[in-house]
Amino acid sequence: MSNHTGSLMTGPLDHLRRPFTRNVTKGQRVLVISDFEHDPRVWQAIMTILADLGAEASLSLFDRRPADYYDPPSGVCEAMMASDLNVLVSSTGMLHCDANLKAMGAGIPAFCLDGGMTLEMLQSGGITESMKDIAIRKHFVSKNVFGENPQTCRVTSRFGTDFTYSVADRITKPPMPSDDFDEYRIVDFAKDENRPGNKLLYYLFPTGEFNVAPVEYSASGKLVIDLTIHHIGRLYSPIEFTVEDGRIVRIDGGAEARILRDHLDRWGDENAYLCPAEASIGINSKAVIRGNQREDKNIWGTMHFGLGTNVDVGGSIMSSIHMDGVILEPTLYVDGEKRIEDGRFLVPVEPS
Incomplete structure (x- = not known):
């Protein structure tokens, strides 16, 4: 109990x-x-x-x-x-x-x-954030962080991440919310956030992420999760993924890496090792570190990377599981241009 x-x-x-x-x-x-x-x-x-x-x-x-x-x-x-x-x-x-x-x-x-x-x-924390502010930030992240027709992302971090993946034709364009925007209405994501091809109909709270489903099998490099991950929670030692052609081929680290390897081996399937299923950006200014990925992945300027299923965020992969792992202070380059540095946005993500 x-x-x-x-x-x-x-x-x-x-x-x-x-x-x-x-x-x-x-x-x-x-x-x-x-x-x-x-x-x-x-x-x-x-x-x-x-x-x-x-x-x-x-x-x-x-x-x-x-x-x-x-x-x-x-x-x-x-x-x-x-x-x-x-x-x-x-x-x-x-x-x-x-x-x-x-x-x-x-x-x-x-x-x-x-x-x-x-x-x-x-x-308290992330749930107290204005959903209208989050909707506005989604629009500006699409417009200013990724821009028109982005192709390739590269992510680095002080724990050793150096990771590239394609986002060609995968960046959605959420509209600016209207003056009468309803913060508490159930969201039809195909209609309300321009995510075609899905039937997502839900209200998520707390929330505050800009979702991206990278092109499957396009990623390579080292991805080091340093804050929080599904199933395990707060990490005391980073978990390092070696990714080749969009698939995890090695998991290194301390005790948590061992826990994750055993978890994937027991409960995952072949598609559970596909990475990144998701590469999303946190935009909730009131989210705090809880040691629970449900809030931690929304923290302002973080990025989280998923394994497994991604049909829910615009991809094509189904798996028995999905796991998000959070990088607290990532640096993000889009087509060679630095847009986030150590968790700080270098471009506007709000009107002012």
């Missing part, structure tokens, strides 16, 4: 409440999906909010899944297809598991609070 069992539910719930108030109506069927290792205060707070709103809410609890992106039990998968809204509050990431992708494809949206977030993470 979670080590949060028996702890008090204290502090404000306003940031947690707002998206539910905006999107949930009386009598709506809402399925809350969690597991026995998650902080129970989170799903308790959510169930209380749903009761206040008059929703027809149900809670499903089960054993923690072995890896991120693994489906919940089959009975829960069936219930997800009969719901009006699925709320993901699991210890492992489930936003892009097969069951939720099918539900979103059928027009059933998701609220994503998965990945083992505690109640405190839903009261």
